[in-house]
Amino acid sequence: MESSENKYNVKNPAVKRILQEVKEMQSNPSDDFMSLPLEENIFEWQFAISGPRDTEFEGGIYHGRIQLPAEYPFKPPSFMLLTPNGRFETQTKICLSISNHHPEHWQPSWSVRTAxxxxxxxxxxxxxxxxxxxxxxxxxxxxxxxxxxxxxxxFGTPERQKLIDEIHEYMLSKAPPVPQLNPSQASKENATNKEDDANQNPQDAGAVAAGEAIASLDVGDRIVEEVDEAPGQLNPIPEGSVAPVRIQAESSSVQLLRRSGPRAPRPNDERLFTWAAVGLTIAIVVLLLKKFIKASGYGAVFMDGS
Structure with a gap:
């Protein structure tokens, strides 16, 4: 990248940061991804990622394009997939919490490798x-x-295509074989999911929405854990995030209920109940006595005497 260093102002914060990331990417390559900028424009990157293991994407090689803003790393990049994959549209800027569609989630400590x-x-x-x-x-x-x-x-110019081909050859040399997928099993899983969706009660819609929100937090926690394992990266989310706190609180509540069991009546409760019963009995007797006096004609005498 010597020509790029001569071409761009290395005192510019964005240029300086990008050149550092390029050197780190070259000195510490990964089997799961590769990404490099174009020679003529270091704000334009080509990348390829391998499909995650133990999924239907395993063994696949998925190319894409990254555009870094002039304010990088203080503003997030945009991502575009070029390889048909069934999860993201091709040649369309995808919406992720790490992309320019959600700048509020982006952190300057993240990098191309993190993304x-x-x-x-x-x-x-x-x-x-x-x-x-x-x-x-x-x-x-x-x-x-x-x-x-x-x-x-x-895709793109001959210079860009050359970089794409080089990245593909590298990823192909690192990619594991594509595992066999049982079509009948996959179809059965899809049918089961559709049946579950059809049987879902309308009143559970709010609970489902809340569950999806919690699931998105859990996904975010998994991503942070994977990012944290990447060499030279900082953990973008501090310890004690929302999901772990929620899980600990729920676990403590369940354990407390299991230890305590059903609550036995206390002696004070029994005495209170007894006095309430006695008071109610006296009130009934007084009421009956007043009715008897009134019925027998002594009520007027009693009133005059008072």
């Missing part, structure tokens, strides 16, 4: 109708994973 780790983690998650998302069946995604290995996508 790629997060993108891999996002692939098997539920799209929930997000912009640029797709919800293909597992067998369709599996077929696209196999096809993605055949050749790199064709």
């Amino acid at each position: 790629l780790v997060a993108l891999i983690a996002f692939m098997p998650t539920n799209p929930n109708g997000a912009l640029g998302s797709l919800d293909y069946k597992k067998e369709e995604r599996h077929a696209l994973a196999i096809k993605s290995r055949e050749a790199a996508p064709k």
